Amino acid sequence: MGTEAPTVVLVDNSPAIKKLFQRSIKDLGIELKIFDTAADSWNYLKDNQPDLLFLSIILPDKNGLSLLKDLRKHTLHQNTSVIMVSSKDYAQDKLDAVELGVVDFITKPMPIQMITDVVIKYTANTSN
Amino acid sequence: MSNKYLRFWGVRGSYAAPFDSHLKVGGNTSCVEISADGHTLICDAGTGIIPLGNELVKGNARELMLLLTHYHWDHVCGLPFFVPAFLKEWTLNFFGPGNDRQDVEKHVSAQMKAPYFPVGTESWLAKINYVCPTNDTLQHGPMRITFRNVHHPGATFGYRICVNSKTVIYISDNECKFIEKSVSKQRSELNHEEQSLYDDLVREEHQSELEIIGNADILIHDAQYTTEDYNRKRGWGHSCYIDTVNMAIDAGVKELYLYHHDPNYDDEMIENIHQHALEIISERKSGLKCHVAREGLRVDL
Ligand SMILES: [Zn+2]
Ligand SMILES: [Zn+2]
Numbered sequence: 186m187g188t189e190a191p192t193v194v195l196v197d198n199s200p201a202i203k204k205l206f207q208r209s210i211k212d213l214g215i216e217l218k219i220f221d222t223a224a225d226s227w228n229y230l231k232d233n234q235p236d237l238l239f240l241s242i243i244l245p246d247k248n249g250l251s252l253l254k255d256l257r258k259h260t261l262h263q264n265t266s267v268i269m270v271s272s273k274d275y276a277q278d279k280l281d282a283v284e285l286g287v288v289d290f291i292t293k294p295m296p297i298q299m300i301t302d303v304v305i306k307y308t309a310n311t312s313n
Numbered sequence: 314m315s316n317k318y319l320r321f322w323g324v325r326g327s328y329a330a331p332f333d334s335h336l337k338v339g340g341n342t343s344c345v346e347i348s349a350d351g352h353t354l355i356c357d358a359g360t361g362i363i364p365l366g367n368e369l370v371k372g373n374a375r376e377l378m379l380l381l382t383h384y385h386w387d388h389v390c391g392l393p394f395f396v397p398a399f400l401k402e403w404t405l406n407f408f409g410p411g412n413d414r415q416d417v418e419k420h421v422s423a424q425m426k427a428p429y430f431p432v433g434t435e436s437w438l439a440k441i442n443y444v445c446p447t448n449d450t451l452q453h454g455p456m457r458i459t460f461r462n463v464h465h466p467g468a469t470f471g472y473r474i475c476v477n478s479k480t481v482i483y484i485s486d487n488e489c490k491f492i493e494k495s496v497s498k499q500r501s502e503l504n505h506e507e508q509s510l511y512d513d514l515v516r517e518e519h520q521s522e523l524e525i526i527g528n529a530d531i532l533i534h535d536a537q538y539t540t541e542d543y544n545r546k547r548g549w550g551h552s553c554y555i556d557t558v559n560m561a562i563d564a565g566v567k568e569l570y571l572y573h574h575d576p577n578y579d580d581e582m583i584e585n586i587h588q589h590a591l592e593i594i595s596e597r598k599s600g601l602k603c604h605v606a607r608e609g610l611r612v613d614l
Binding site for chain 2: 199200201202204205208242243244246247248250251254255272273274275276277278281292293294296297
């Protein structure tokens with residue numbers, strides 16, 4: 186037991202952001218699951234709690250903060266570590282995110298090393 | 314006169330500007346009426362909705378649909394004075410961003426509370442329906458409505474309204490080309506691999522911005538700032554009119570209405586903005602028709 190790789194979920198439909206994440210975590214021994222839409226991610230998240238969840242604010246089907254609001258109502262996700270990823274880095278969005286208990290808010294575009302660093306930081310306690 | 318038209322009742326952003334120097338363009342905040350075969354659709358409920366309400370009660374219709382882009386004051390502050398809401402023979406259908414009906418109701422009601430306002434929405438006698446915000450398509454009479462998230466603080470929608478085989482797109486508050494500007498600021502700090510990924514990101518974002526306004530016969534879009542003001546107010550969620558015009562050209566929009574005018578800009582300044590917009594269009598050899606959204610202006614559909 187205890188040898189499973191930490192799971193990180195990214196909900197974002199941008200191919201460039203997906204590539205950026207894949208590149209950033211490639212040497213970390215992390216399992217990265219990517220979903221394009223809120224609806225697709227829900228199918229997975231309704232039964233699974235990842236070690237870290239990255240949510241984009243502008244999604245094709247829903248606002249990422251609305252998705253987070255729904256997730257927080259779910260017993261599985263009351264304490265899930267969530268990081269918002271957005272080019273929409275407005276104070277109002279950040280405040281909403283803080284109220285929904287995110288651990289961080291990162292602004293697009295972000296350098297490769299920055300993604301690597303936050304993934305290490307927030308999965309440190311969950312890996313063995 | 315056609316019985317399908319749109320009419321501007323409020324064209325200002327941020328706050329009302331009822332100053333002598335501003336009245337050729339108009340002083341009321343965001344509100345556009347779209348009418349088709351006796352069905353009334355209202356985009357936003359800024360102060361412009363007050364005179365619209367007074368006009369509606371004289372007509373025959375007793376039902377309407379109200380689309381809210383978001384709940385910033387300039388888009389909802391006319392509601393406490395919107396007469397049809399206080400008349401029992403009316404039915405009002407509200408649609409706007411939120412997780413569920415209760416959310417929309419909460420946001421609509423929030424400004425009508427003591428000590429900010431003497432009566433709450435419970436004093437509305439009209440039948441009020443809060444339409445579930447997770448429906449992805451709405452229909453109101455002959456009008457089909459879809460929406461997308463746009464770039465503005467908080468959940469904010471842009472609306473695509475199809476009526477009489479014409480597409481009207483209403484995006485009152487939106488900051489165009491945001492990521493392109495963020496990337497160009499950071500470019501020198503990037504390594505080669507990041508530069509190429511960021512270039513992809515900029516291309517994707519540009520493409521998705523074009524898709525939102527693509528195939529518009531009429532685009533009503535945020536054009537709040539001059540370049541100087543945009544540079545000071547970058548990140549406030551509004552566009553520089555130059556970006557709005559260029560996006561409309563790139564997307565192949567037929568007619569653009571510059572909208573959500575800054576309340577600090579008088580008639581002369583907005584005329585200068587319009588002239589410059591026309592120069593950009595002619596330099597780019599585009600067929601885009603560009604107008605200033607003015608209060609009272611009616612456009613047949
Ligand atoms: Zn506004
Ligand atoms: Zn706003």
